[in-house]
Amino acid sequence: xxxxxxxxxxxxxxxxxxxxxxxxxxxxxxxxxxxxxxxxxxxxxxxxxxxxxxxxxxxxxxxxxxxxxxxxxxxxxxxxxxxxxxxxxxxxxxxxxxxxxxxxxxxxxxxxxxxxxxxxxxxxxxxxxxxxxxxxxxxxxxxxxxxxxxxxxxxxxxxxxxxxxxxxxxxxxxxxxxxxxxxxxxxxxxxxxxxxxxxxxxxxxxxxxxxxxxx
Numbered sequence: 517x518x519x520x521x522x523x524x525x526x527x528x529x530x531x532x533x534x535x536x537x538x539x540x541x542x543x544x545x546x547x548x549x550x551x552x553x554x555x556x557x558x559x560x561x562x563x564x565x566x567x568x569x570x571x572x573x574x575x576x577x578x579x580x581x582x583x584x585x586x587x588x589x590x591x592x593x594x595x596x597x598x599x600x601x602x603x604x605x606x607x608x609x610x611x612x613x614x615x616x617x618x619x620x621x622x623x624x625x626x627x628x629x630x631x632x633x634x635x636x637x638x639x640x641x642x643x644x645x646x647x648x649x650x651x652x653x654x655x656x657x658x659x660x661x662x663x664x665x666x667x668x669x670x671x672x673x674x675x676x677x678x679x680x681x682x683x684x685x686x687x688x689x690x691x692x693x694x695x696x697x698x699x700x701x702x703x704x705x706x707x708x709x710x711x712x713x714x715x716x717x718x719x720x721x722x723x724x725x726x727x728x729x730x731x
Contacts, residue, residue: 530586531610532594533614533616534607534614534615535604536601536681538601538674539630542694544597546558546695550594552714553706558593559595560595560596561597577599578602585603585607596617599654602659604681616685618678618681618693620693623671695716699716
């Protein structure tokens with residue numbers, strides 16, 4: 517992807533973009549899009565796999581222990597996906613000038629995608645690793661109250677989260693966004709040029725996800 521004029525890692529002075537959308541709403545595609553637009557690096561769940569200490573940090577956050585989020589996200593221009601979306605309200609307080617991106621998706625499709633990918637992987641691994649334990653504490657217990665297998669309950673949590681974000685974030689700082697909309701609304705919101713002859717990235721579908729996480 518061709519980099520666009522705008523923010524660069526060297527200009528970092530805190531988060532510029534806070535992703536409030538749950539995982540499996542096109543967040544990996546959005547991460548790549550934001551980085552291609554110059555908002556890099558962008559913090560996504562995948563960042564944790566190469567940073568073992570991050571699981572300990574987010575595990576402490578899930579337990580309600582005091583953790584300096586500025587330290588956790590030092591050097592990052594943007595966040596998307598879990599675990600950071602779980603603390604979007606705290607990040608808004610720390611970075612009041614940041615814009616908020618709320619990725620959305622058809623609730624039924626979101627649930628089936630999450631159930632057959634991130635939830636299935638967590639169930640298969642039986643919480644054997646620090647990463648799996650952190651994910652369980654933050655997402656399946658902390659966000660879905662241990663009831664993710666109850667489809668109606670999980671979808672209700674998903675929809676309530678969307679409405680909460682819309683209610684709490686000032687309208688001028690919020691973009692409710694489906695990645696199927698492509699570059700135009702995203703670039704308009706961020707005040708950057710639409711990339712010319714560069715397709716919007718569409719990554720991490722179900723088959724790709726399962727192929728990546730299987731040993």
